[in-house]
Amino acid sequence: MSTPIAFLKGHGTENDFVIVPDADNTIELSPAAVAALCDRRAGIGGDGLLHVVRSAAHPDARHLADEAEWFMDYRNADGSIVEMCGNGVRVFARYLQRAGLVTEGDLAVATRGGVKRVHIAKPATPGGPDGDVTVAMGKAVLPEGDVTVSVADRHWPARNVNMGNPHAVAFVADLAHAGNLYEPPPFAPATAYPDGVNVEFVVDRAPRHVAMRVHERGVGETRSCGTGACAVAVAAARRDGLDPAATGAPVTYTVDVLGGTLVITERPDGEIEMTGPAVIVAEGEIAPEWLAAVTSRG
Numbered sequence: 001m002s003t004p005i006a007f008l009k010g011h012g013t014e015n016d017f018v019i020v021p022d023a024d025n026t027i028e029l030s031p032a033a034v035a036a037l038c039d040r041r042a043g044i045g046g047d048g049l050l051h052v053v054r055s056a057a058h059p060d061a062r063h064l065a066d067e068a069e070w071f072m073d074y075r076n077a078d079g080s081i082v083e084m085c086g087n088g089v090r091v092f093a094r095y096l097q098r099a100g101l102v103t104e105g106d107l108a109v110a111t112r113g114g115v116k117r118v119h120i121a122k123p124a125t126p127g128g129p130d131g132d133v134t135v136a137m138g139k140a141v142l143p144e145g146d147v148t149v150s151v152a153d154r155h156w157p158a159r160n161v162n163m164g165n166p167h168a169v170a171f172v173a174d175l176a177h178a179g180n181l182y183e184p185p186p187f188a189p190a191t192a193y194p195d196g197v198n199v200e201f202v203v204d205r206a207p208r209h210v211a212m213r214v215h216e217r218g219v220g221e222t223r224s225c226g227t228g229a230c231a232v233a234v235a236a237a238r239r240d241g242l243d244p245a246a247t248g249a250p251v252t253y254t255v256d257v258l259g260g261t262l263v264i265t266e267r268p269d270g271e272i273e274m275t276g277p278a279v280i281v282a283e284g285e286i287a288p289e290w291l292a293a294v295t296s297r298g
Helices: 032-037 086-098 227-240 288-296
Strands: 006-012 014-021 048-054 070-076 105-111 115-119 133-139 147-151 153-164 166-171 200-206 208-217 220-222 251-257 259-265 271-276 278-284
Touching: 014 032, 014 086, 014 133, 014 251, 032 048, 032 070, 032 288, 048 086, 070 086, 086 105, 086 115, 086 133, 086 227, 086 271, 086 278, 133 227, 147 166, 153 227, 166 227, 200 220, 200 227, 227 251, 227 271, 278 288
Parallel strands: 014 048, 070 105, 166 200, 208 251
Antiparallel strands: 006 014, 006 278, 048 070, 105 115, 115 133, 133 271, 147 153, 153 166, 200 208, 208 220, 251 259, 259 271
16 A cells, blocks of 8 residues: 545534545555544544445445435444445545545435435525535334333433434433443443434423433444434424324424534434535545554554
8 A cells, every 4th residue: 555545524414524535445444544534633534434445346235226326335433334424424425525436416325224315406606605514314214112211310202203313312311411422421221222322312492492412333433423313303393292203294393412413303104304504614535554554453
């Protein structure tokens, strides 16, 4: 590995990512390499890594190549592979737009959680900031069974919501009750989430307007979580007695995260759409000898 490797840095509501374009899937990214790249002191820094690969070139996405040209090979900051990342899809789409690979309008992105439909809006004013990105996040699955999450001596019932990845949504009186969220909040029963879980703590701000903090599995607390915001909106709607499948009318919640605001709409067919910003902030090159060294340790 002797050729410098291009990278970009981007974020969606301050959920930030290292972006590695690799259309032909020629760059080996071991868990150790991903963790090193996402390290905020010794690497580039990020909550995760977006490996940009053509679907036809990746074994995990070849079966989706007829539906989506591009595959988001997403990794958490610890190097673990994850099914989906809602904020990541928006930033992924913004990268494709910036690189001239797609234009404003509709596109499809392959993920391990399936093909996601994306819409890149035009700027609100000609020459103004990039338009928001909307992602069709799929349908929520609401597994049966009681779940509890805990922080110190506090315990809350949580709603089990799966958005292609697992979430436990707890409504609390004060977001400070979530603690520092460095470590995964304990949950019970253990069988509810055999592979770990993202835990959201939620307070009400106004009708159909909530705020959240989140511990993302494999990362810790992040400034935003797109699938988490969707899970929160669904949990809040059900708590409020709202089910678009029953009423025939879409339901929209505004969800404040630490890094900004996302707008989540659940439609009568169950499809959930998430709208928010996506920003590319920097680009450069990764020193190949450094990446080779950390990869050799993986």
